[in-house]
Amino acid sequence: MTTLDTPTPARVAVHPRPRPPAGRVFLAVLRRDLMVTRRELWVILLQVALTPLFMLFVFDTVLGRQGIVGPGFADLFLPGVIALAALTTALQSIALPLVKEFGFTMEIEDRLLAPMPTGLVAIGKLVIATLRGLLAAALVYPLGALVVGSAPWRPAGLPVAVLVALLGAWVGAALGMCLATTLPVQRINVTFSVILTPIIWTGCIHYPWPRLSSMPWYQAATALNPMTYVSEGVRGALLPEVAHLPAWICLTVLVAVAGALTWLGVRCFNRRAVQ
Template identity: 35%
Template sequence: MTAFLALLRRDLKVASRNAIPLLLGTLTQPILVVLVFGNILPRLHLVADEFRTVMVPGLMSITMMMAGVQGVLMPLTIDLSGSREVDERLLAPISVLGVAIEKVVAGAIHAAVAGLTALPAMMLLMHRVTGVEVHPRWAALLPLVVLCGLLSAAFGLTIGSQVQPRFSGLLFAVILGPMMLFGCAYYPWTGLAVIGPLQYVFLLNPLVFMSESMRLAVTPDVAHMPAPLLLGGTVGFAALFTLLGARSFEKRTIL
């Protein structure tokens, strides 16, 4: 446990030194989306009031997914590069699984901070716009943010340990891009009932459960996925990606 905490402290210290660039890189997209769709277009009467309310928790989930993936993927790319900096971690009195879990925890903290920072930033941009019904339930929001952070970081560990570093840039276009569009960030999952059984195909996307979790906690008046289903999906995907990521990480690190 001492080695685990030492590694975690080291990663958090490194991240704190680059906190501003990391937050800027993570928050730029959602802030621009809110500025256009949550502020400018509503003033032009081109966006319905309901869309703004639905959009806020969805953008929180996207922010956390991007932050969690980047918080694990970028350091992992460096660790597994030709310099093999990961070998220094493996020399610590901690198992390979412990090193993998530490990366997930560090990435989850990054994702949680980004998500909780995005919410007030988005509300500030829309404070003069009427029709936005955002009423965070903090007792539900804080644990769900932690859980969603773990999911996003575990997903980052999975794809980061399976894809060669030179292809990491393609992940955002090939994997994360479609995930965002079909992750119920801009529309509630319950509304997909209009497309019939295809609604359940969306459940293969882990971002759906993150978006619905934030919708439950931030905009509880908006229709959202039943709590048992979204909790089961979020926990299930987090556990699955942690297991897959840890195994892939072990294969990549042990020569």
């Protein structure tokens, strides 16, 4: 009886699926968030329409018709409203959702499981919030012109105005990330009220910074507010004939503040994600 040798089946090497580059994953996440932003455009429009446009209506139309403010006040006020829309929209766009995602539902875990560093997750959220703030600034300009009936227009100053609004939105987004990742959920609403009030009323939204020289203590207080440099940068770009802070000072301060808050926000985000 002959024994037939049965051949041993060859082992098939199974190679793990290559991990996609972090940059490609980052861009894919950004595309998804941009699609969500496009669908929520009406939400951004509401954020723009509430505080800035009502302020324009009351301070210019209501007070203007009573003779309390001068006829040229709207031209000084509108650049400040643009700055307000950029910074506060970016701040709210990242702070409130991030508090929810780090809350009991822990929705942030889905994003943290993406094959990219945790720091890139934080940067992606900053980018989307900044774009929302910049979009809010672009929307409030024509809407504000409709409310007050006119708007300062200077094409040569638009690049500086856009750059200042972009930096202001990034500062707002980074500040929102710092707040959302360091404060307990129960105190976030109170903190918003405490922080947003001085940001709005000491941010030179309603008046140029050099005209505060008669009140040195208040002028010094407004110099500590990053909103001041956003307002003054946009105002100087659109109304160069009005006394304002030089553009290079506004840009330098905003870049420094944006860099410091970004470093702190990403660090707090990483620490919160690990917890």
